[in-house]
Amino acid sequence: MAVTTTKYLAMKFIASSDGSSKIIRLADPRDDLTDTDVQNFMSSVVSSNMLYTSKGALCDTVDSANIIDRNDNELFNLVQ
Numbered sequence: 001m002a003v004t005t006t007k008y009l010a011m012k013f014i015a016s017s018d019g020s021s022k023i024i025r026l027a028d029p030r031d032d033l034t035d036t037d038v039q040n041f042m043s044s045v046v047s048s049n050m051l052y053t054s055k056g057a058l059c060d061t062v063d064s065a066n067i068i069d070r071n072d073n074e075l076f077n078l079v080q
Contacts, residue, residue: 001075001076002074003072004074006027007029007067007068008027008067008070009026009029009065009066009067009068010025010065010068011064011065012063013045013051013061013063014059014061015055015057015058016060017057017058018053020054020055020057021053021063022052022059025068029067038065039062042065043062046059046060046062
């Protein structure tokens with residue numbers, strides 16, 4: 001039985017024009033990453049006008065960021 005651990009940084013942006021959102025997930029964030037680092041990065045993304053939702057709306061607001069730790073416990077694997 002194998003256990004796989006993954007870690008992600010999930011950043012959520014909002015389009016104020018219609019309330020839709022976009023989440024960007026980056027794998028393996030640095031362990032020493034701070035909230036200030038992430039806020040500064042997200043602000044630069046917003047100010048660059050380079051992120052759109054699937055509805056085509058421009059993301060112009062930073063909403064939230066989370067570090068996600070995920071453990072997958074494999075029960076079985078018949079094909080190896």
